[in-house]
Amino acid sequence: MDGMINYKVADRVAVITLNRPEKANAQNYPFLYQLNECWERAADDDEVTVIVLQAKGKHFSAGHDLAGTEYPKTDELRSQGKFDLTHHYRYELKHFLGYSLNWRNVPKPSIAAVQGKCIAAGLMLCWPCDLIVAADNAEFSDPVAGGLGIGGVEYHGHTWEFGARKAKELLFTGRTIDAYKAEQIGMVNRVVPLADLENETMALALEIAEQDPFALLQAKRAVNQTLDIMGFQTALQSVFDIHEMGHGAMWSRRSEGESRGSALERMKERNQEIAQRQRTEAKA
Numbered sequence: 305m306d307g308m309i310n311y312k313v314a315d316r317v318a319v320i321t322l323n324r325p326e327k328a329n330a331q332n333y334p335f336l337y338q339l340n341e342c343w344e345r346a347a348d349d350d351e352v353t354v355i356v357l358q359a360k361g362k363h364f365s366a367g368h369d370l371a372g373t374e375y376p377k378t379d380e381l382r383s384q385g386k387f388d389l390t391h392h393y394r395y396e397l398k399h400f401l402g403y404s405l406n407w408r409n410v411p412k413p414s415i416a417a418v419q420g421k422c423i424a425a426g427l428m429l430c431w432p433c434d435l436i437v438a439a440d441n442a443e444f445s446d447p448v449a450g451g452l453g454i455g456g457v458e459y460h461g462h463t464w465e466f467g468a469r470k471a472k473e474l475l476f477t478g479r480t481i482d483a484y485k486a487e488q489i490g491m492v493n494r495v496v497p498l499a500d501l502e503n504e505t506m507a508l509a510l511e512i513a514e515q516d517p518f519a520l521l522q523a524k525r526a527v528n529q530t531l532d533i534m535g536f537q538t539a540l541q542s543v544f545d546i547h548e549m550g551h552g553a554m555w556s557r558r559s560e561g562e563s564r565g566s567a568l569e570r571m572k573e574r575n576q577e578i579a580q581r582q583r584t585e586a587k588a
């Protein structure tokens with residue numbers, strides 16, 4: 305399959321490659337749809353024991369493509385004045401929270417290889433994977449809370465991945481954390497030089513692919529079931545509604561005259577301020 309997402313299988317490892325480097329792998333509807341197809345294909349293929357998710361280009365993913373079409377019917381419904389919160393909620397439930405949870409629940413081990421920036425919805429591509437290998441230049445952030453006035457992306461992995469205090473700090477400030485910090489707090493399994501990212505990830509995938517698929521399934525399920533008993537999936541469903549309430553507030557600001565463009569512009573300016581502050585601090 306060639307397109308925004310590439311897919312290949314060799315030595316019991318399925319490699320799914322995000323292939324929109326010219327847009328920093330920003331996610332629009334066809335991108336997510338094709339990505340989900342690849343995950344399903346890998347899940348169903350008896351020749352596949354381990355799934356690797358990697359990205360072409362400088363950056364893993366810049367998040368949702370805010371400039372692109374959200375889904376095929378959006379423009380049509382908008383032009384008829386019919387696109388409302390119900391459509392919006394259903395769309396995000398299926399394509400954002402739903403897809404990410406599906407990938408997390410695929411009964412095979414998966415590994416994400418992350419380089420460069422992994423922003424907002426970028427996290428929703430790597431967090432569902434069982435393991436994360438990060439290049440030494442990887443940076444993770446969710447600037448959605450301060451930028452758009454929404455309490456973080458649709459898939460609330462934050463508290464589980466960062467721990468409660470760090471999650472709050474990152475959401476309150478919109479700051480990035482680097483690969484080493486991410487490893488220290490347990491969000492990333494290992495950090496490798498950028499030049500070795502692909503090889504190191506494949507070596508790990510091949511090592512795991514030598515194991516019995518049923519044993520791997522059992523091991524994955526043991527950990528995921530434990531997280532689910534602690535409330536993981538229920539918490540994510542619940543926080544998704546908090547996120548949607550944020551969209552509701554955006555819709556009401558929009559009906560009061562704020563344009564979508566000015567909200568995005570404000571987020572862009574804020575992100576530049578945050579980046580500048582972090583650069584200054586790094587030099588100090």
Ligand code: ZN
Nearest residue numbers: 396458547551
């Ligand atoms: Zn949303």
